[in-house]
Amino acid sequence: MEFDKGLLIVLSGPSGVGKGTVCAALRNFMPELVYSVSATTRNKREGEREGINYFFKTKDEFEQMIEQDQLLEWAEYVDNYYGTPRGFVEATIDQGKDIILEIEVQGALQVKQKFPHGIFIFLAPPDLEELRNRIVGRGTETEETINNRMDVAKEEIELMDNYNYVVVNDQVAHACESIRAIVTAEHLKKERQIAKYRKWLREV
Numbered sequence: 441m442e443f444d445k446g447l448l449i450v451l452s453g454p455s456g457v458g459k460g461t462v463c464a465a466l467r468n469f470m471p472e473l474v475y476s477v478s479a480t481t482r483n484k485r486e487g488e489r490e491g492i493n494y495f496f497k498t499k500d501e502f503e504q505m506i507e508q509d510q511l512l513e514w515a516e517y518v519d520n521y522y523g524t525p526r527g528f529v530e531a532t533i534d535q536g537k538d539i540i541l542e543i544e545v546q547g548a549l550q551v552k553q554k555f556p557h558g559i560f561i562f563l564a565p566p567d568l569e570e571l572r573n574r575i576v577g578r579g580t581e582t583e584e585t586i587n588n589r590m591d592v593a594k595e596e597i598e599l600m601d602n603y604n605y606v607v608v609n610d611q612v613a614h615a616c617e618s619i620r621a622i623v624t625a626e627h628l629k630k631e632r633q634i635a636k637y638r639k640w641l642r643e644v
């Protein structure tokens with residue numbers, strides 16, 4: 441654990457569970473957090489903006505980012521690439537600020553290899569029927585993509601044990617409160633460790 445660094449928080453979970461919705465609500469609820477913006481090769485959805493929702497890349501541009509080691513993690517998800525720009529994350533935590541990454545499960549597991557002291561939160565749906573209803577209700581996917589995303593979701597839920605915390609997204613406000621409680625508890629834990637270490641230094 442590096443005492444003067446910020447916390448790296450990963451919010452992950454299946455497509456449609458509400459990661460984006462919860463993250464958007466957290467921006468008001470926890471304005472002190474820095475939000476990582478991912479790169480992707482998928483097409484821009486209506487209303488999405490470059491550099492705000494994603495950095496939209498061609499496949500060639502994305503592959504160049506991989507080759508140049510510019511990504512902390514990346515994954516191919518339902519026929520598109522998604523990845524977290526490394527420099528921004530590292531600079532933010534080096535400045536002592538907490539950063540949150542909203543990413544899918546393969547990417548979260550890669551981050552865990554590199555940052556084992558990160559805080560990994562799995563956002564879970566109340567049940568699979570509600571998950572499907574949410575993806576369908578969002579109206580952004582074709583029937584085929586919905587089925588693909590549901591198949592991936594079932595595999596992702598199996599990997600829940602790799603996370604430090606599971607938050608059920610029954611209501612967005614509840615999920616935000618739980619995430620704030622987790623971050624507060626992690627800060628207290630870190631402060632206690634620092635105090636214990638300083639006490640030990642004085643005594644040796």
Ligand SMILES: Nc1ncnc2c1ncn2[C@@H]1O[C@H](COP(=O)(O)OP(=O)(O)OP(=O)(O)O)[C@@H](O)[C@H]1O
Pocket residue numbers: 453454455456457458459460461462574575577578609610611612
């Ligand atoms: N707690 C909730 N109760 C009911 N509906 C919700 C809740 N959270 C999110 N939703 C709805 O579920 C749909 C999917 O949410 P969202 O796009 O945030 O999911 P996501 O996990 O970010 O998906 P993806 O991984 O595909 O980007 C949206 O229509 C959103 O309004």
Ligand SMILES: Nc1nc2c(ncn2[C@@H]2O[C@H](COP(=O)(O)O)[C@@H](O)[C@H]2O)c(=O)[nH]1
Pocket residue numbers: 453454455459478479482513514515517522523524525542543544545546547548
């Ligand atoms: N591994 C990563 N996954 C990411 C990243 N940014 C977003 N995502 C996840 O991809 C899916 C699909 O997103 P959508 O915007 O097309 O619906 C979803 O689970 C996101 O959380 C990333 O940088 N790395």
